[in-house]
Amino acid sequence: MNNEIIGVIFIYIITLALAIPLGMYIAKVFSGQKTMLGFMAPVENFIYRVCGIKPGEPMNWKQFLKAMLTINMLWFVYGFLLLIFQDKLPMNPDGNPAQTGDLAFNTVISFMVNCDLQHYSGESGLTYLTQLFVITFLQFVSAATGIAALIGVFNALKEKTTNSLGNFWVIFTKSITRILLPISIVIAVLLAFNGTPTSYDGKDSIVTLQGDTVSVSRGPAAGMVAVKHLGTNGGGWFGVNSAHPLENPNYFTNALELVAQMIVPMALIFALGIYIKRRKFSYVIFGVMSLGLLCLLIPTIVYEINGNPLLTQLGIDQTAGAMEGKEVRFGAAASGYWSIVTTIISTGSVNSMHDSSMPLSGMMQMLGMMVNAFYGGCGVGILNYLIYVIIAVFISGLMVGRTPEFMGHKVEAREIKLAAFVTLLSAFLIKGGAALAAYFVAHHAEMAWAVKPGSWLNNPSYHGFSEMLYEFTSATANNGSGFEGLGDNNIFWNISTGIALILGRFLPIIVPVAIMGILANKKFIPESAGTLRTDSWTFGLMTFAVILILTALSFFPALALGPIAEYFSIK
């Protein structure tokens, strides 16, 4: 067991050691300095020319957001059409059916917003065409959207006073050509050499050693598995995601996929400090986020390696930990680590079934998504964190009796209102959604939906409530993991979580971009002795306290009904 914990620490250190140089590289890419991938410049210029983009053209925050939203709407239409006609399109060796309208709605939104709720199983719910042309494609471009929004904010913070956030098209294109695509190729090749399939051959049929005839689903998964992690989308080729032995064949690939999903969000924190020339600000952010990680991770690993107390009572040997829903090759510690990484980072890929996690581990997973800013998803994690920073600036300002300032700009009523709106929104969507679902289970169990509310829950009592709470938390946080026992492929869940996904994605992008755009437009106030420094450790702790209080006040009652009650019921 000890070596498993050392393994987890080792994986984290490797991630950090790679994220620092990557952060420096990202800062160079977007400030237009020479990098080792300079040979991509002709490709990019070709793309700009073909697409009629003028790379030097600046955009103010409204134009920047319009460009972003227009291209996203286009992807929605494109993806939706492919999914509902996939049975009639080529590259369907397994003869899989089309998606229903409500499922296609949920699927395309889910991937457009860099989430992966996946109310289907990849083996039977998609074709190779839609796996590649919808899912893999969106895994790249949705991650690039998040990175572009963040770089736009970097540009606002960089200048004393500016109108421009940079050119959305250029930042978006470079995110793919300079970051996501080259690193994905490296990861995909490593996965392929460890056993993840890459060929377009369909399902195979074999006779086993014991004489049974079974089918084996396959397909060109390696490329998708690489970008699903690097872009923090998390959507798996196979139904069980990275618990599947072809998608994640051994301990090395498990470590590789863990590093891949954490590296870009972490690197972006360091890139921030270099790019806006306030390195200490990024160290403080990194410190607060890492503290958050530890607070969630340590209890989870402890509960997972101690195993299920009810099984201990049965007298079996539980030295391996809580093995229900886990794979032997990863073990309890690395599975527990993954479950926290994937929920704080908004990846949503899984290497164990979260529904079978210990009660308080499940709570830590939900808390990771409720905060959604400990590292967080590609680009959007830092945007979420900046919302907390604005709130912390406001509260600190009140405490010391000064006008709140951030990076030399006055933070006024409009910005505070916008930030408060975003923090309230997630609480509203998560608790409102879970309450609505619970109402249907309790009062309309026989509704004639594809799955009746009476059959939604795979587990009774407190844990059943947790399944619904988790689903809305995951949708709102654009995470994508689930307590997968939930019967979620029906019109209620497809539509309701689809709406939560859109609101939970675009408002937390639009609002910080708008706030920073507005701030950057204001007159710059030089720092003085009276300035509240946002790059101090004191202010970092203040931000942490704000996150803690907001989350506790918003979600403690709901968590008490689910995981906390379950914990005491089996203690």
Place this chain on the structure above:
Amino acid sequence: MKKYLLPSLKLTAVFIILLAVLYPILIAAVGKLTPGSGKGETLTVNGKVVGYANIGQKFTEDKYFQGRPSAVDYNAAGSAGSNKAPSNPDYIQIVKDRIDTFLVHNPGVTKAEIPAEMVTASGSGLDPHISPAAARVQVKRIAAIRNINAAALTNLVKFHVNESMFGPATVNVLKLNIALDQLKK
């Protein structure tokens, strides 16, 4: 919005070609060089494919080492975990039944010797591995049925243990059983 629609359309088209066509084709081409040439590594006995190295199989017969319980009965057309909650009373009953079945098929084994993974379903339903302890606890049964020396079997298991620097040690059940069949001959 209109001003942004045309670049959006063109940019989308360009990236579909780059990311959904060229990228997977490149990876597939590299994949040809891997063991299994990108189709998944298979295992053969006398030239006949008996399974995939990484995909677990169902072994119900007492003469074989058995793998973990599976929510999909090892049908690799799909994949799933049980998604049972640790507090679910029905689930605890299922585990109790599995323990009883295990004890019936493995006389002389005590409850405390049954590793947890032998009575809990894996995440994928296709877990190809068990722990070395889970293989060793089945040696006595298989030795009796196959009429082989238990020490030889223990050695076979030892040979198939895959130690990992940080991860848990594993035994690939299919590979072990293939070797077991050959041992008999």
